[in-house]
Amino acid sequence: xxxxDLFRSHRNKGTAAIAKERLQILVxxxxxxxxQPSYLPQLQRELLEVIRKYVxxxxxxxxxxxxxxxxxxxxxxxxxxxxxxxxxGS
Amino acid sequence: MARTxxxxxxxxxxxxxxxxxxxxxxxxxxxxxTVVIDFDVGLRNLDLIMGCERRVVYDFxxxxxxxxxxxxxxxxxxxxxxLYVLPASQTRDKDALTKEGVGKVLEDLGKSFDYIVCDxxxxxxxxxxxxxxxxxxxxxxxxxxxxxxxxxxxMLGILSSKSRRxxxxxxxxxxxxxxxxxxxxxxxxxxxxxxxxxxxxxxxxLLGVIPESKAVLTASNSGVPVIMDQESDAxxxxxxxxxxxxxxxxxHRFLEIKKKGFFxxxxxx
Numbered sequence: 474x475x476x477x478d479l480f481r482s483h484r485n486k487g488t489a490a491i492a493k494e495r496l497q498i499l500v501x502x503x504x505x506x507x508x509q510p511s512y513l514p515q516l517q518r519e520l521l522e523v524i525r526k527y528v529x530x531x532x533x534x535x536x537x538x539x540x541x542x543x544x545x546x547x548x549x550x551x552x553x554x555x556x557x558x559x560x561x562g563s
Numbered sequence: 564m565a566r567t568x569x570x571x572x573x574x575x576x577x578x579x580x581x582x583x584x585x586x587x588x589x590x591x592x593x594x595x596x597t598v599v600i601d602f603d604v605g606l607r608n609l610d611l612i613m614g615c616e617r618r619v620v621y622d623f624x625x626x627x628x629x630x631x632x633x634x635x636x637x638x639x640x641x642x643x644x645x646l647y648v649l650p651a652s653q654t655r656d657k658d659a660l661t662k663e664g665v666g667k668v669l670e671d672l673g674k675s676f677d678y679i680v681c682d683x684x685x686x687x688x689x690x691x692x693x694x695x696x697x698x699x700x701x702x703x704x705x706x707x708x709x710x711x712x713x714x715x716x717x718m719l720g721i722l723s724s725k726s727r728r729x730x731x732x733x734x735x736x737x738x739x740x741x742x743x744x745x746x747x748x749x750x751x752x753x754x755x756x757x758x759x760x761x762x763x764x765x766x767x768x769l770l771g772v773i774p775e776s777k778a779v780l781t782a783s784n785s786g787v788p789v790i791m792d793q794e795s796d797a798x799x800x801x802x803x804x805x806x807x808x809x810x811x812x813x814x815h816r817f818l819e820i821k822k823k824g825f826f827x828x829x830x831x832x
Contacts, residue, residue, distance in 0.1 A: 487753020492709050493760045500716045500764055507720045 509539040520550065529555055565673035568680050568808075569698035569736075571722075573714030575685030577706045578743040581779055582801075583682035584612045585790040586702070589805030591646035592790075595677040598637065601651035602694035603684035604660060610650045613640065614786020624652035627664035633671050642791070647676075657684075660693045669697050687721060696727050700737045700808075702770060706744045707756040715740075716765055739770035741804060746775045747820045758818060771804030773797050774817040796821075 517537045524530055534553040540546070570583040580603075587599035600623060601609035610616040615638045621631035626649075633649075640646035649672075652659070672679050683694035695701065701722050705715040722736050723729060729736075742761055749755035758772055773779075778795030782788065790805070792798040796817050803813050 489750070489753050489756050489760065492756055493764065496709055496712050496756075496764050499713060503713075503716060504720070507724075 508541055513537055513539055524552060565669075565676045565679050566699050567669060567673075567697050568678060568700045568702060569683055569695045570680065570702050570704060571683040571691065571695055571718055572685065572704040572711070573687060573691075573718040574706075574711045577704050577711050578773070578779075579685070579704050580608050580612050580682055581783065581789060582702065582704050582741060582743065582773075583609060583680050584788040585798075585801040586805055586808070587678075587680040588640075588643060588646060588788040589790045589802055590678050590680070590809075591640070591643045593805070593809070594645060596645045596675065597678045597680060598647040598649055598672055598676045599680040599682060600649040601682050602660070602690050603682065604651045604655055604657040604690055605653065606684065607651035607653050609682050610638075610648060611786060612783055613648050613788065615640070615648055615650075616786070619650045622650045622652040623668070624655045624659045626668055627659065627661065633668065657688075657690045660690060662693065662696065665693050666697060687717065692721075692725065695722055695736075696725070698722075698726060698736050699728075700739065702739050702741050702808075703765075703767065704741050704743055705761060705765070707742060707746075707750070707758075707761055709756075712756070712761055712764055719765065719767070738767055739808070740765060740767035741770045741773065743773040744775045745772050745817070747818055751820055758815070769815065770807055771800055772815055772818060773800045773804075 517535065520537070521530070521532065521535050524535070530552060534555070536551045538547075538549040538551070540549070568586070570579050570586065572579050580601075583599055587597050591597040599609065599613070601607050602623075603609070604624065607622075610619055618638050621636035623636065625631040626633050626636045637647040637649055640648065649668075669679060681694045681698065684690040703715045703718060705711050719738060722738060726736055728734065740762065742758055745758070746755055750757045758769065762769055774796050776789075776795055776797035778792050778797045779789050782792055782795075782798075789795065789797050790801040793802065800817055803816060806813055
């Protein structure tokens, strides 16, 4: 990409486009958390405590997602397990 | 049965009171018996924008507390017979607005009015909650600016979950977007979110677009709802919004840069 292209893309993409992009991400995130049940953060904490009894995982390696469409609700639990050598017991 | 409309936004300073005054006057001018209520307890301003600040004797809180009856507190507009203003209290604590008290006053007003316009305070605290709780329709006033759009979306979430209609599983509040302080020049330069951008983000029906206009300040200076200034673009845009609210299908105006001719420049149009 030449200098001219840089200049052109900067011109075409005004700050309004940046604002729109930021808002779309933000609003999607806000809406996702808005509709989820209020017990979710506590559920996440307690699940983590149970898992930690057996496997050494940290707070960031677990995520709880709640999705809802017209016919069903999905509660998705995602845990990233550490390397085998790091696990307790066994 | 009166229809209760809340004018809300979340963010402050976007034009809720200007819009409340304009829509209420517009509905009344078309012959609908209309009352506009200031819910901003402690920071009342609707009376100023409506130009009736020197005629306030009793207020909304007095009525709720039974210190006056509703007819003593209502101020009849001098320009339009079918318009009344119910001012907020300037001195009381906002907690004086109880859910039961507000409900009772709205029920009483519903017997003699066609439209009840509720001017919400900014924020999402008690006063804003009370203003939207009993609403049938909501006009979400938004500026084409990031914090206002975000707050509007937050308010939409509250409207759909915390209102009486939501709590009683009735059909949801009808929500409309009113975009204010719009500048087609800045949109064309890519400096401002466009109507399309805001609609896409909030996915709402568009009630109107009010252009950034000097008429809004000059109207508020003299206590005249800007809709009465039919020479101005903002006044005409508010008239269109009222017509759309009442079911007319009008194209949106003032979205393009206006080309000023020699004469309009000379006449300051």
